Amino acid sequence: MLQEDFHKPNEIIVGKLHFLFTRTAKNWYYKMRQDNGKHDWPWCQSEIITQWAGNSWRFKIKNSLESAIVNSEKDKPLTWFLIQKEILSALHPDMSESMINMIIFRKYGGELVHSIKCRCVEPCYTEDYINSMEDIITRKRIGKSWTRVPMESKMVSKNARKDKRPSRHVLKCH
Template sequence: MEFIRGIDMIKEDFELPDRLVTAIFNTLFNRSAHRWYIKLRQAHGHQSWTWWKTQIIKKWANDYWRCKVEKAFESAKFNSDKDKDLPWLCQQKDRLTAFYPDMSEFMIHRTILRQF
């Protein structure tokens, strides 16, 4: 997942300890992710980044989640009257990258353009 790769890179680049990395979760997560985080944090206390990484993967990197994102991608049709082009394109690109992380930029753009 892109989120996990990003945290891993920041942790490595700045040589951050786990406590500092996991301390930002309370402000980083919002809505249902924040409720999920608070529930786990209260139940398990302070945990390492490795532990949190495992929990995030269990929660969001599963077949149900992938299917949900894929359906959202397929059902999102660009409407020039209501959609702004760049935010719509970025959201579609994020969705494709989420369930096909190894897809090339060329294939991402080609797949999105086929929706028009």
């Protein structure tokens, strides 16, 4: 986040930081403000970089990226895709947008990636990828699992029917 991006003075940017941070970062920011007092945006920016852009942060972000598996039933494609894109662009700021898109789509795998590649001709914007992905998931159910009836319930129902019927053959013991 740069001051030039928003054309806002330092005071407004620093004033909005407590809205941007969540959980641990928000607690850290409040403690930093208590310890050091009020400072301008460049000072806050350097503190944020020293606190959150170290090797441990990179390791944590890489692990979250590798362990993120999309579930089409629970996750909305747009939100999941944008979160993964943010993580990748934070880890590799020099990576091209098309490369980021391909890395994210590999996490879906199989038929969905093939269908998206068939619909989107290179070069394609992220929005086009996301729109085609949502369309494919909703219309063709690619990436969604089918609900199956467990075999145990079928076996129980067959056994229940057998018990209700009278047996045709009566065995006599002599």
